Amino acid sequence: MRFRSAGPSALLVEVDSLAQVRALHARIEQERARGWAPGLVDVIPAARTVLLDGVADQPALADEVRTWSVAPLTAGSGRVVEIACHYDGPDLADVAAQWGVPPERVAAIHAGLAHEVAFCGFAPGFPYIAGLGGGHETARRDRPRPAVPAGSVALGDEYTGIYPRASPGGWQIIGHTGAVMWDAGRDPAALLEPGDQVRFIDVTPR
Amino acid sequence: MKPAAGDRAVQVRKAGALTTIQDCGRPGYAHLGVPRSGALDAPAHHLANRLAGNPAGAAVLETTLTGVTVAAECELTAAVTGARAVVRVDGQPGEHGAALKLSPGQVLEVRPARSGVRSYLAFSGGLDVARVLGSASADLLSGLGPARLADGDRLRLGPPGGAGGEPGCALGDLPAAAPAPDGAGAPAELVIYPGPRHDWLVGPGLAALEHGLWTVSPDSNRVGLRLTGQSVERRRGELPSEGLVAGAIQALPDGHLVLFLADHPTTGGYPVIAVVDPPCLPACAQARPGSRVTFRLAPGPAGLG
Numbered sequence: 001m002r003f004r005s006a007g008p009s010a011l012l013v014e015v016d017s018l019a020q021v022r023a024l025h026a027r028i029e030q031e032r033a034r035g036w037a038p039g040l041v042d043v044i045p046a047a048r049t050v051l052l053d054g055v056a057d058q059p060a061l062a063d064e065v066r067t068w069s070v071a072p073l074t075a076g077s078g079r080v081v082e083i084a085c086h087y088d089g090p091d092l093a094d095v096a097a098q099w100g101v102p103p104e105r106v107a108a109i110h111a112g113l114a115h116e117v118a119f120c121g122f123a124p125g126f127p128y129i130a131g132l133g134g135g136h137e138t139a140r141r142d143r144p145r146p147a148v149p150a151g152s153v154a155l156g157d158e159y160t161g162i163y164p165r166a167s168p169g170g171w172q173i174i175g176h177t178g179a180v181m182w183d184a185g186r187d188p189a190a191l192l193e194p195g196d197q198v199r200f201i202d203v204t205p206r
Numbered sequence: 207m208k209p210a211a212g213d214r215a216v217q218v219r220k221a222g223a224l225t226t227i228q229d230c231g232r233p234g235y236a237h238l239g240v241p242r243s244g245a246l247d248a249p250a251h252h253l254a255n256r257l258a259g260n261p262a263g264a265a266v267l268e269t270t271l272t273g274v275t276v277a278a279e280c281e282l283t284a285a286v287t288g289a290r291a292v293v294r295v296d297g298q299p300g301e302h303g304a305a306l307k308l309s310p311g312q313v314l315e316v317r318p319a320r321s322g323v324r325s326y327l328a329f330s331g332g333l334d335v336a337r338v339l340g341s342a343s344a345d346l347l348s349g350l351g352p353a354r355l356a357d358g359d360r361l362r363l364g365p366p367g368g369a370g371g372e373p374g375c376a377l378g379d380l381p382a383a384a385p386a387p388d389g390a391g392a393p394a395e396l397v398i399y400p401g402p403r404h405d406w407l408v409g410p411g412l413a414a415l416e417h418g419l420w421t422v423s424p425d426s427n428r429v430g431l432r433l434t435g436q437s438v439e440r441r442r443g444e445l446p447s448e449g450l451v452a453g454a455i456q457a458l459p460d461g462h463l464v465l466f467l468a469d470h471p472t473t474g475g476y477p478v479i480a481v482v483d484p485p486c487l488p489a490c491a492q493a494r495p496g497s498r499v500t501f502r503l504a505p506g507p508a509g510l511g
Binding site for chain 2: 003004005006007008009010011012041042043044045046047048049050051053058059062119120121122123124125126165184185189190193194
């Protein structure tokens, strides 16, 4: 773990893998539930870092976190959320070419992978769902689309994302879902949160 | 007969270029991708509310350069703070930074800002709009919260007196507002701390910031200030996205800087080379397009000692 100061009141903790981010974030939330570091306002997990915003004494907090032995999470320990996906996106052929498989295999492969929400960002309720390891990492489009429809299921790098609302986007769209990713009037507003297991169900009419 | 709380309102006569409703924003939801949002000039927001007899965190109007005109539909106390602007009540001079008593039908005009960018207009009782994740703030990055004002909007006010109203912002209870820089005046000096990726700078490193003179670009907004006129040398490439704080200064690939304000995205992939000291954020909020800023490294060791 490496600690980087992010201004007078925030600390960025850097680790080596997404799995370590998930484990560290889980530990931090456990400790917070017990009243640890009450000044923390936001804890933001990302790809290789966890940002702690609201830290009064950065050296003391870093020293404490350094003493933690953060155990890797057992696979499949989070809440399971099913996402019904129509695998009918415009980039299926591109993704198939990147993966080296026929286009009709993409749905079965994607739905068969173990997916877990690593973090959220880009827009409220936009999940970065990790799970495209083992040769299924997917390069983004060369030219982003000016408008990607809400509900689009798309791939970028090691992640699957689902667009909560229409927005520009450069990820490869493999399908769409009717699941409402974000509803500010709902509690919780975000359908998916960091740590959730995601099971994609292929509901493409054939 | 005493009117019901729902009868208290103001009507928007001229919405101005961009007038939004703001309070203390949405702290605590960044892990879901929700920006902090809230009034950019927190001390001015708090002061307007105190003058109007409200809890410091009540919802107010935030203007952008061009001002706003409203008509009272009830007896109320209003206050204008933040960017300096001529204030008129029924065409007569009113005072900036003071409590203004209005009767039904009276028109309060906040003219275009003479210095600074954002004026704050509070009404006794506060603006009574639907809260999203606990906040009335319009978040222009993600579209959360109420729409920007339009001519003819009717804005409901809460009951005056502040009982049961918002507490002050837990965050952003900052010292008095910094003087607002303007295009002609002296540059605003912003105190900075080294950012988590200051090691991405090459050449003179952070000294390049200290010795530079930067210009606020016209495409600055509530998301952030774009600073041009100078560039820093940085390593090529991008980082995996990581969390951002308000005041974070990213070095873009072309060497220009983005200084993030309240509606900033929660994560980003350009290196954060420095972070503005929070008491300087109000000055950033009031920095006009074309105005200049300089940076000074905070004395003493960085946060990690």
